[in-house]
Amino acid sequence: MMLSDVMEDYLKAIYQLQRETDDRIKTSEIADELDVTSPTVTSMLDKLEERELVDREKYRGVTLTDEGETVALEIVRHHRLLEAYLTEHLDYDWSEVHAEADRLEHHISEDFEARVAAALGEPSVDPHGSPIPSADLEPPSRPDSKSIIEYEEGADVTVAEVADHDPAVLSYLAEHGVEPGVELKILEIAPFGMVTARSSEADEPVSLPESVAHHVRVAKPTEPKP
Incomplete structure (x- = not known):
């Protein structure tokens, strides 16, 4: 099936939004994800539905069909493998690879x-x-992680995943040693969303404004500290 790059971008966006919820994805959510207007999304969803790549219910949103999910998984696999290759073999900074991929x-x-x-x-x-779909395009299991903002003060957590699409956020996180696998102790969560944490990779606590903390997903360590 020949699809345009834009069609594939929509399928990938719907897939990524579906990873965050068990509900159908609304037109407005896709518009926000892709930075386009809702009428533009509606027009594209018409085309994707005609090709049986999405399932739509009026006023309830869309989900990917099995075929649509397979296409999305292939694009996601390409994207994440390319990010890894650019970082490991071509000396790209992790803040640069999203746009190239x-x-x-x-x-x-x-x-x-x-x-x-x-x-x-x-x-x-x-x-x-972020999990890379396998070569047989089986959907990865959902990660057992959530936004750092959802944890309580005093919690010991491990960084599981950071969003890859904002270079400024990624540069800030790297500068302060907040990367996947790094252990953090949450010292304070301010009423306005600022998270202060101590990283196992840095001497000084790091402050994560809400706009940055929102991009950081963390999990409880697999082995609790003694």
């Missing part, structure tokens, strides 16, 4: 994808901690 993800062959995966040792996550 966005441009390349639609145009690589399956052979190229397989060679990239092999060169990387078949990674399970990208540089930002």
Whole structure:
């Protein structure tokens, strides 16, 4: 099935939004995710529904069909493998790779994808901690993590994943040692959303404004500290 790059972008966006909820995805949510207008989204959803890539219910939103999910998973796999390859083999900073991967993800062959995966040792996550779909395009299990803002003061957590689309946020996090695998102790959560935490990678506490903290997903350590 030949799809345009824009169609694939929509399927990927719906897939990523579905990972956050068990509910259908509203037109307004897709518009926010892709920074387009709601009428533009409606027009594209008409085309995707005609191709049986999305299932729509009036006033309730959309979900991906099985075929739509398969397409989305392939694009997500391309994107995250490319991010890993650019970071590990071409010395890109993790704040730079999202835009490059966005441009390349639609145009690589399956052979190229397989060679990239092999060169990387078949990674399970990208540089930002996001799960990479397997070669058979089975959906990854949902990560057992949530936004750092949802935890209480005093909690010991491990950074699981950070959103990859804002270079300024990624640069800020890297500068303060907040990356996947890093342990944090949440020292304070201010009423206005500022999170203060101590990183295992830094001597001084790090302050995460709400706009930054929203991008950081954390999980309880697999082994509680004694």
